[in-house]
Amino acid sequence: MFHIGATVFAGFVAFLGILIAWLEVTPIERQREICRMAEAAPGKEEEFRSTNQTAFVVGYTGETGKVLVEELVNRNIFQKVVLIGRRELNYEGEKYNKLEQKVVDYEKLEDHADLFKGHSVGFCCLGTTRGKSGVEGFKRVDHDYVMTTAKLAKEGGCGHFVLQSSQGANKNSSFLYPRVKGEVEAECADVGFDKLSIFRPGVLMVDRKESRPGEWFARKVLAPLKYIAPTVMTCPVETVAKAMVNIVLSPSEKPSEIFENKAVHLLAKGKLC
Ligand SMILES: NC(=O)c1ccc[n+]([C@@H]2O[C@H](COP(=O)([O-])OP(=O)(O)OC[C@H]3O[C@@H](n4cnc5c(N)ncnc54)[C@H](OP(=O)(O)O)[C@@H]3O)[C@@H](O)[C@H]2O)c1
Numbered sequence: 233m234f235h236i237g238a239t240v241f242a243g244f245v246a247f248l249g250i251l252i253a254w255l256e257v258t259p260i261e262r263q264r265e266i267c268r269m270a271e272a273a274p275g276k277e278e279e280f281r282s283t284n285q286t287a288f289v290v291g292y293t294g295e296t297g298k299v300l301v302e303e304l305v306n307r308n309i310f311q312k313v314v315l316i317g318r319r320e321l322n323y324e325g326e327k328y329n330k331l332e333q334k335v336v337d338y339e340k341l342e343d344h345a346d347l348f349k350g351h352s353v354g355f356c357c358l359g360t361t362r363g364k365s366g367v368e369g370f371k372r373v374d375h376d377y378v379m380t381t382a383k384l385a386k387e388g389g390c391g392h393f394v395l396q397s398s399q400g401a402n403k404n405s406s407f408l409y410p411r412v413k414g415e416v417e418a419e420c421a422d423v424g425f426d427k428l429s430i431f432r433p434g435v436l437m438v439d440r441k442e443s444r445p446g447e448w449f450a451r452k453v454l455a456p457l458k459y460i461a462p463t464v465m466t467c468p469v470e471t472v473a474k475a476m477v478n479i480v481l482s483p484s485e486k487p488s489e490i491f492e493n494k495a496v497h498l499l500a501k502g503k504l505c
């Protein structure tokens with residue numbers, strides 16, 4: 233009996249391994265275009281910088297948002313970056329001079345419509361979890377706050393909205409998380425931005441201070457994938473941030489595009505192609 237059990241288990245593990253390896257090596261749709269966009273991005277920084285554009289970031293105190301701000305500061309492509317959030321962070325050093333922090337109450341975001349005026353690009357890394365905020369709280373942040381942000385951005389003249397969604401987003405899902413993510417994606421598409429870039433990273437790889445046992449467990453289990461199949465189910469926050477900046481410099485010819493986890497990796501570093 234033990235033998236049969238062990239054989240079935242070994243077979244299952246081998247199957248899973250092959251599936252993951254296959255997913256890792258299978259090219260995605262538009263792979264070459266996405267790689268070309270990524271490769272072209274660094275060469276466009278200087279020209280972009282000379283156009284004096286500004287951007288805003290919501291969710292900038294979060295794990296992805298923090299890294300995105302760092303990426304924006306280091307690549308220095310905007311004349312000004314307005315950070316809109318519910319609390320302030322400490323930035324020390326000259327390179328942070330182009331950041332402006334604005335503390336707002338998201339329940340009254342409309343009162344701050346002027347903060348969203350005049351930006352060519354808006355980045356959204358907002359989000360909470362059901363564990364932290366409950367079902368209603370989760371919808372409030374991940375749907376309502378994101379949609380209010382998107383609408384204010386559009387009214388303020390934002391031409392390119394860059395939204396962090398999630399792998400598995402699906403408005404038809406019977407599960408809360410993927411459904412809300414899918415609904416927000418669809419509603420953002422209806423807002424009518426000239427350009428909409430939606431990112432669907434997998435499990436975010438980050439050394440999170442906050443305790444989230446489920447996510448922590450997923451990260452530990454999936455950590456070895458970093459070596460054998462880095463683009464299948466996981467995504468370092470640095471990769472999301474790089475990809476977000478690259479898509480601004482090197483926009484897709486499509487007005488609206490969804491980047492699945494692997495595409496996010498490719499967009500961050502074209503040399504994978
Ligand atoms: N965790 C994953 O593995 C994973 C995978 C794929 C996609 N995603 C999605 O990616 C996005 C970013 O994830 P993350 O882990 O980087 O985010 P995070 O660390 O949880 O940060 C979320 C951001 O949203 C802000 N926020 C949350 N509740 C708020 C409220 N009530 N009012 C105002 N601001 C609020 C936070 O502000 P404070 O700092 O003040 O709390 C923070 O800036 C989320 O939409 C998430 O669902 C996550």
Ligand SMILES: *[C@@H]1O[C@H](CO)[C@@H](O)[C@H](O)[C@H]1NC(C)=O
Nearest residue numbers: 279280281282283284285311
């Ligand atoms: C951008 O700002 C610089 C310095 O203020 C100015 O010289 C330049 O003409 C501006 N460029 C555009 C496209 O507005």
Ligand SMILES: *[C@@H]1O[C@H](CO)[C@@H](O)[C@H](O)[C@H]1NC(C)=O
Nearest residue numbers: 400401402403404405414418
């Ligand atoms: C959701 O359901 C609609 C109607 O059945 C269908 O047309 C659409 O393709 C589905 N979308 C997804 C993401 O599954």
